[in-house]
Amino acid sequence: MDNEEIEEIFASLGAVTIKRLFGGKGIYHRGLIVGAVMKGEILLKADAEIAPQFLAAGATQWTYEFRRGKTVLMPYWTIPADAFDDTDLLATWVRLAFAAASRTGAE
Numbered sequence: 001m002d003n004e005e006i007e008e009i010f011a012s013l014g015a016v017t018i019k020r021l022f023g024g025k026g027i028y029h030r031g032l033i034v035g036a037v038m039k040g041e042i043l044l045k046a047d048a049e050i051a052p053q054f055l056a057a058g059a060t061q062w063t064y065e066f067r068r069g070k071t072v073l074m075p076y077w078t079i080p081a082d083a084f085d086d087t088d089l090l091a092t093w094v095r096l097a098f099a100a101a102s103r104t105g106a107e
Contacts, residue, residue: 001025001037009042009079010035012091013098032101034094036076038062043076044097047104051077053096075104 017028027035057080083090
C-alpha cells in the first residue's frame with residue numbers, strides 16, 4: 001500500500017505522518033500512532049474501550065508470533081470490510097483509532 005492510499009484512508013483526521021515500523025509502516029497523527037500497515041494490510045489502533053466494536057464489526061486483531069512460539073495480541077485491528085465502501089463509516093473508524101491513541105498516549 002503506497003503512502004498516497006494511506007493518506008486517503010486517514011483524510012478525515014487531516015495530515016498524517018508515515019514512518020517505517022517493524023517491516024511495515026506506522027501511521028501517526030499529532031504525534032500519536034493511529035494505525036499501521038503490516039504485510040500490505042492496514043490496521044487501526046484500538047484499546048479496551050473500542051476493541052469490542054471492532055470485533056462486533058467483523059474486524060480481526062493483529063497477532064504477532066514471538067520467539068518460542070508465543071502469540072502476542074497487538075492493539076491493532078483490521079478495518080471492517082464494509083467501511084471501504086462507505087467513506088463516512090471509514091472516517092468513523094479512523095476517528096475511533098485516534099481516540100484510542102489519545103487515551104493510551106501511544107507514540
